[in-house]
Amino acid sequence: MSTLAAILGATVAGSVLSLVLAALIAFSARPSWVPVLVSYAIGALLGAALLEVLPEAVEMGGDVKTVAQALLGGILLFFLLEKLVLWRHCHDEGCEAHVAHDHGHDHGRSGLMITVGDTFHNFVDGIIIAGAFLVDFRLGVITALAIIAHEIPQEIGDFLILLHSGYTRGQALALNVLTGVATVLGALVGYFALSKLQGWTPVLLGLAGASMLYVALSDLIPGLHKRAEIRATLQQLVLIGLGVATVAVAGILIGEGR
Template sequence: MTTLAWILIAGLAGGVLSVLFATIALKARVEWVPVMVSYAIGALLGAAFLEVLPHALELTGDFQRIGVTVLGGILLFFLLEKLVLWRHCHVEACEAHGAHAPAHDHGRSGLMITIGDTMHNFVDGVIIAAAFLVDMKLGVVTTVAIVAHEIPQEMGDFLILLHSGYSRGRALMLNLVSSLATLVGGVLGYYALAPVQQAMPYMLALAASGMIYVAVADLIPGLHKRVELSHTGAQIVLILAGVLTVWLVGGLAEEWFGAAAEQLGHEVHGH
């Protein structure tokens, strides 16, 4: 398959599948949200430090510029979150629909979260495209990390929409429409980034900074609300499970794509 085909598949997986999985999990037990958050932290940090940043450094070798880009990216995502363009909510007691929120806000918080989620999904699509343009294995690992953190995010968004007065059907439809922004971001990212390969190391550094920011600034603080030793132990295990998943997926993807490339080479030489 072509690189664009992989990006299209990953965009659909990062968007539609995460919404469907989140809806299924939400119907099962709301208590699954903290579990998915812990796992998502591990997946995001694992992808950022084990795959994305090493690839960025391999491409440029300039540690200082990559470090400055990561730092600038973290500040950028901080500003975006302040402007409510990069909005997350992974637990029911978030400020958008927690104890101090009105019982019914006539859809205002739901509209805000939908706009923010659409922007966030679009950026995810661009990140996926950048990863696949550099390396197929990196693209697969990045997609896994994005799907992992999208599931608890979509669960939180779904709760906000219900709180805002939307029906379950309409809330699901809004989440699905918003998730298509991942696909749009992937396609636009492919056509915008393919001609400027020299910018790819810094795009990867920005992608890593986004993963790190979401994990450290958005997800981890929520885990500190449960300080019991048993919960802390479970959180650590789940974070490590997320890291391990990224490591295993990276190894399997490298083996699969390596075998595919070798087979293609044999076919070319055979002709």
């Protein structure tokens, strides 16, 4: 399998899988599943960033200082993008879009906001997946798995926002399909651009690690603190651990299979 075929296969399969699962859960009105998926996604993102992506960035010849600078710059960049409402996530009923719905839908404004933000987000995800596959097939698969794990709860939130914003189920599905196409476009751009810029690979991986850590620590973990009881905390820890373990085991299996 060529590198380009692997990249396209991972992005298309990931987009379809996350979209179908998210639609099934959102349309069956089971938002109570979202916290479970979010906890697992946190573990997958942390595991991918700290066990695979950042160590690989250093091993690729990027000294620790360069990778750390890319990580720091990436975190600041994603903070700025989120502040500009270009990157917006919503995973629970307490976010601004859902609060607005409690007083009547907002005639599509929050739905449009989430669509624009996620189109950009998915485009960046595609670039990150392409960059990882260009480094190593194993790293590409691990990165794609982590992104898919995060995409499922995010897509559920997207569907809920769009429905609460006044869109029909058909319109919500169509908009999420369009945002998913951005992942494939990002992967194509990443493949053709990054293949000519191999010297920047450690920096790219540092930025990829920053995106995973930022989403997990800034966006997802704070939502878990809304349930502080012991039982919920233990459940969250187990699911986070399961997410990390999935990445670790996948890395071992993929490595042995090559």
